[in-house]
Amino acid sequence: MASDALQRELPLRPEPFDFHGVSMTKYLVDNWENVQNFETRPDDILIATYPKAGTTWVSYILDLLYFGQTSPERQKSIPIYDRVPFLEFIVPNFVSGKDQVDNLPTTPRLIKTHFPVQFVPKSFWEKNCRVVYVARNAKDNMVSYFYFSCMTLFLPEPGDWSSFFQKFLEGKVSYGSWHDHVSGWWQKKLTYPNLHYMFYEDLSEDTGREIDKLCSFLGLSPSAELKDMVVNGVQFDNMKNNQMANYSTFPAMDFRISSFMRKGKVGDWKKHLTVANNEAFDDDYKKKMKDPTLKFRTEI
Numbered sequence: 001m002a003s004d005a006l007q008r009e010l011p012l013r014p015e016p017f018d019f020h021g022v023s024m025t026k027y028l029v030d031n032w033e034n035v036q037n038f039e040t041r042p043d044d045i046l047i048a049t050y051p052k053a054g055t056t057w058v059s060y061i062l063d064l065l066y067f068g069q070t071s072p073e074r075q076k077s078i079p080i081y082d083r084v085p086f087l088e089f090i091v092p093n094f095v096s097g098k099d100q101v102d103n104l105p106t107t108p109r110l111i112k113t114h115f116p117v118q119f120v121p122k123s124f125w126e127k128n129c130r131v132v133y134v135a136r137n138a139k140d141n142m143v144s145y146f147y148f149s150c151m152t153l154f155l156p157e158p159g160d161w162s163s164f165f166q167k168f169l170e171g172k173v174s175y176g177s178w179h180d181h182v183s184g185w186w187q188k189k190l191t192y193p194n195l196h197y198m199f200y201e202d203l204s205e206d207t208g209r210e211i212d213k214l215c216s217f218l219g220l221s222p223s224a225e226l227k228d229m230v231v232n233g234v235q236f237d238n239m240k241n242n243q244m245a246n247y248s249t250f251p252a253m254d255f256r257i258s259s260f261m262r263k264g265k266v267g268d269w270k271k272h273l274t275v276a277n278n279e280a281f282d283d284d285y286k287k288k289m290k291d292p293t294l295k296f297r298t299e300i
């Protein structure tokens with residue numbers, strides 16, 4: 001439950017504004033210079049997503065793969081948002097994401113960002129760091145983002161569903177257009193081989209298979225025992241009931257409105273988009289998503 005004291009003290013519900021052509025808020029760009037000058041290490045791993053595409057799921061997979069067996073204590077006591085810091089996050093009274101990363105004791109360091117590809121600090125590219133990008137079909141992504149915006153006080157006021165729907169299509173939500181985000185990162189793959197582009201729907205369809213692909217990208221060969229532990233640990237219900245993974249310890253979310261681990265399904269959009277929404281979405285999608293090689297599944 002969000003702390004009432006926090007709600008009184010902080011200017012919550014920030015207004016989005018245009019920042020280098022992308023809709024952003026002050027809590028994401030107030031540390032811009034420091035973040036842009038962030039010094040990576042060659043073994044840093046960046047987990048990049050449009051918000052609500054499965055960031056926490058993949059963060060937890062990577063965390064378990066690297067530290068699940070070596071640091072059991074970590075699994076019991078450190079929430080995922082502290083294990084995998086959110087690089088650009090900057091909110092008064094919270095340690096900035098950049099400082100959190102600088103203080104991480106682990107190797108490799110797992111780092112989360114929602115930046116569109118053009119905002120990523122250049123040091124990641126210069127040091128040839130591994131990057132895992134997770135994309136989710138826009139309809140489910142949008143529904144998840146709506147509920148998350150309702151419950152998360154650091155995000156702009158979402159309004160009702162129909163106004164959020166409109167804002168999402170216009171790219172006027174934090175991090176801008178979903179279409180530009182997934183397409184920009186897809187393009188990056190053509191010139192940057194150390195980028196593993198994965199899909200929420202594939203992960204949902206066969207978690208073990210996708211973990212195998214991730215391991216091959218990361219150069220990991222987990223034992224059968226570790227792999228079972230990861231596959232089991234990252235199942236939706238297990239993460240939902242895991243206080244270290246479900247954000248229930250994070251102060252600025254109102255769990256009376258929604259849970260962080262809400263549905264975890266492919267195709268939940270069908271319960272939310274009206275027939276008119278769906279038609280408007282599909283028309284708009286055809287205009288914006290021209291690359292036939294980038295394909296999303298809205299059901300599995």
Ligand code: A3P
Nearest residue numbers: 052053054055056057144234236261262263264
């Ligand atoms: P829903 O709101 O559709 O349930 P992020 O971590 O990027 O904020 O994404 C959150 C979304 O991923 C939520 O979607 C959440 O339920 C879903 N998610 C998180 N862990 C999951 C898991 N283990 N299996 C399936 N979905 C998961």
